[in-house]
Amino acid sequence: MKLEVKNLKKSFAGKEVLHGISFSVESGKALGLLGRNGAGKTTTIRILMDVFRANEGEILLDGKPFVPRNHQIGYLPEERGLYPKRKVLEQMVYLAMLRNVPKTKAKENAKKWLERLEIGQYENNLLETLSKGNQQKVQLASVLVCDPEIIILDEPFSGLDPVNSQILQDVVKELIAVGKIVIFSSHQMSYVEEFCEDIVIINQGQVVLEGNLNEIKLAYGREQLILGDRNKSVQEFKQFCEQELTEILQVCGQTKDALIVKLLEGQTRKDLLKALLEKNVEVEQFETYKPSLNDIFVEKVGD
Amino acid sequence: MRRFFTVFEFEFKSYLKNKSFMITTILISVLLGAIMFLPNFVDLSDMLGTSTKTESTKKDTDEEEKSKYGILDQKGYVKDSPFLETFYENAEFKIYKDEKALKKAVEQEEVEAGFVVEDDSHFRYLVWNNSMYNDGAEQFNQVMTFVHKQIYCQKHHLNFEEMTGSYDAPVQYKQEVLGKNASDNYWYSYVLVVASFMVIILYCVMIATSVASEKSNRAIEVLVTSIDSKFLLFGKVLSGALAAFLQVAIILGVTLVSYQINRDVWGNALDPVLHIPSDVLLAFAFFGIGGFLFYACLYGALGALVSKTEDVNKSVGGLQMIVMIVYVVVLMQLDNTDGIIVKVCSYLPFSSYCAMFVRIALGNVAMWEIVVSFAILVVSTVFVGWLAAKIYRMGTLRYGNPISIRTALKNLKGE
Structure with missing residues (x-):
């Protein structure tokens, strides 16, 4: 699978904030989307997820127009949250079912990911009773519960301590190894260096650097x-x-x-x-x- | 569609898991049900106005509670008249010689009121604080009327008994209501208007809060990227509507059935409130549910304009005002259901939910009017639902201050 973003342009209230963003990513690879605050990373991701419509440009998956709802996508948005007063397992099953996963399969997947992220013991607890780090892990588990082909993570490491960050890194590496497309934005460069083969740096709504991370490093050195x-x-x-x-x-x-x-x-x-x-x-x-x-x-x- | 039911089920469960919702339903149902069975165990005859106390007991009590009045009747028209005793069975009259003393007695509340008789057809009524239901002057007026008649008869050598006998001949009549009896239907109509108002005020705010909650807890972005926002909004609105319907149906059902079982014990005393004809109940159900859905969609749209649940009340304030105005207007016009105000209200989707069933219960309404009014309500509800879904989607990622409805509509037009 190859996901291509071509010449995305987006304006808000007449002001253009994306001036033609282009990049591509393939199965089994992770793409790091980098940029300062307000550079346009989240807007790009939201266009990818069809939260916003682009004014220009297109997104293709294997050469065909990409419609997010027709694919299983695990999306962890920047502004995130779940239902504090509902049980962990219950809301994970709900989110999976909203993505058309049958109830039994949703339950099975939810339990699997809760165990994998080492929070299986909290499945019947209300979300609000969990620590912030564990709530963040529940959020990540709910991203993966629909067995996604494409995983988009917007600042996934924020709020995680080093041990939990390591667990997430391992999970992301596993996902890349099984051929998923992973796109993630982060300010923490060390995580991007850890498992991204390709990077895209966006500045003020345009791509200022794009390519294979090793080649970029060599060229700079x-x-x-x-x-x-x-x-x-x-x-x-x-x-x-x-x-x-x-x-x-x-x-x-x-x-x-x-x-x-x-x-x-x-x-x-x-x-x-x-x-x-x-x-x-x-x-x-x-x-x-x-x-x-x-x-x-x-x-x-x-x- | 399957995903709509997923949302519906999830949201509906949140009502069932809401302890206060369940406790309120059970508690009110049990309480009202128990009250309906109460006359089996406790004597409520006093309260129901079916007293069985003996006359002597009544007299004893009356003796203690005799009303006191003052009277200034220098020419002696009334003070010795037998009519005083006839009309004031349970009162004591104190004779005063001058008005100053009488006024002082009234001011110091030695007497309840004072009467200054000027001649056989004029008197003044002196009272300290005039209560809303004070009929003292009215009663004394009747005494004076008889006194006047008696004096007239004496002057003209007429037989007073014969004259009053022929003028005040007892006429008996029997009423046969061929259409609707407003006096029978008035109270349950009143109760149903109040009930529908309360349901809208209580539940629609809950729906608006539920719509705002996902923006408040920031789950909205995951949700709108997983499912069409229309399904999300309608799942929430309809689950709220079902919860409200079930709660009202359970409470009303338990009360009506319990009353029906104990109707004889109650001596049909609650018939004006609880013996509701099935056609009125049916109209209440149809227009009530339609009106509720109409308001639920409106409240849902307003809930979508805020990003914090604590801002919901601010956002729905204007709509609450409309609901209250409709409520007051319909209640005030309950004795004039064929008037133009109720007629107009019965066609407007904002008010037809209560105005139309009131017309059905108390007024004259043709079938075509009911059909047209219901059609307007259904079309308006569908339109408002569509608009609410648009606003919900538009307001998805607008965090911060509440958006005004005008800005929201302008943005929708821009899109």
Whole structure:
């Protein structure tokens, strides 16, 4: 299965907030939808779910127009909640039945996911009696109770402690492994790096970066190196480079214990190594720089 | 359609699981049922006006409770008249010589009221606080009328007994009602108008709250992406309507059946309220259910305009006012059901739910009028239902301050 979003445009009260969003995702892969607050992620997801209608553009599934109600979709919206005064199992069965799952199957699925998310013991409790984290897990279980082909999670990790986050990560990995399409938006880049092969960064209603995460990282790191001196602090080493090696490199930034440098035009790694040895530098780190997703994100959408 | 029933079942169960709903239903039914059986165990004859107490007991009591009046009758027209005793069986008259003393006695409540007789056809009635049902002057007026007649007869040498005998000859009549008897139907019509008003006020607010609850608990987005919002709204409205219908039917049913069983023991005393003809009950059921659904859809739409359940009352305030105006107008016109006001009300969907069955019970109404009124109600309900579903969908993700109905309609027009 391949889900394609093509040139989505959306206006509210005459103001265009999406200026042609396009991306695609295939079965067995997870797509990370990234962007700052108000960038247009949730609006894009709501158009995908037919909560809003796009002014322009189309959404295709395997080349045909995508109608969300004709498919099983597990959707965890950003604004989420369930029925606080109803029992956990009862409302999960209800939500599954609204998605056309027969009652027996709905009950079976609900129990399975409650067990998987380690909250099976609460199935007959009122939702309001559960802790916030467990309520969040019930919400996630209710997303999966209809056995969805496509799973869309808007900020799924908010409100989860590290242990529960790990459980959710494992569940998402399992879903990807069994060939589901997973789209999720998050501000927590570490989770996106963990299991997203592809990312889309949206800024002010348009896609500013899209593609395979590894390739993007490689492209961003190309011609940049991580350089460290065993005998100098990062600040001392930076001063040294800016005084002694100005003909070979340019300092682009720094990490906790090393510098990020870029070779000047016509210079090679061999030239740099030779110069370092000549200047008696005891090299601690010398490797290709691979930026974190966070670095790429800040560079792309930061002010 | 299956999903509509899923919503319907889920929402209906929430009423059944609502403890206060169930306790109210059971408690009121048992209480009213028990009251209907009460005369089997307790003597209610006093309350029902079928006293069996002996005359002597009555007299003793009357002696203690004799009313006191003051009278200033300087020319002696009334004070020694036998008519005083005839009309005031249980009263004592104190004679005063001047008006000042009489007024003082009235002011200090030594006497209930005072009469200043000026001549055989004029008197003044002195009373401290005039109550709504005070008929003291009316009664004294009758005494004076007889006194006047007697004096006239004396002056003209006529036989007073003969004259009064021929003028006040007892005429007997028997009434045969060929159409409707308003005096029989008045009280149960009154009760049914009050009942239908209460049902709308109580349950429709519950429906509006139920519609607002999903926005309040933020479940709405999951729901509208799972099912058509029309099914959601109608599932809620119709389950609320069924719950209301069942509660009223149970309470009314238990009361009517219990009364029917004990009707003889009650001496038919509650017939004006509880012996409701089946055609009126049928009209009440049809127009009541139709009107309730009409209002339920309206309240549902208003519930969809708010995002917090605590804002529901603010949103439905205007509609509550309409319901109350209809209630007051119909009750005030209950003795004039063939008047233009009730006639107009019986066609408007906002008021036909009570105005039409009142006309059926108390007035003259043709079959075609009933059919037209019901058709208007049904069409209006379908239209309001459709509008409510649109508003519900439009208001889905609008959190924050309540949306005004005008803004909602403008937005719908824009779409």
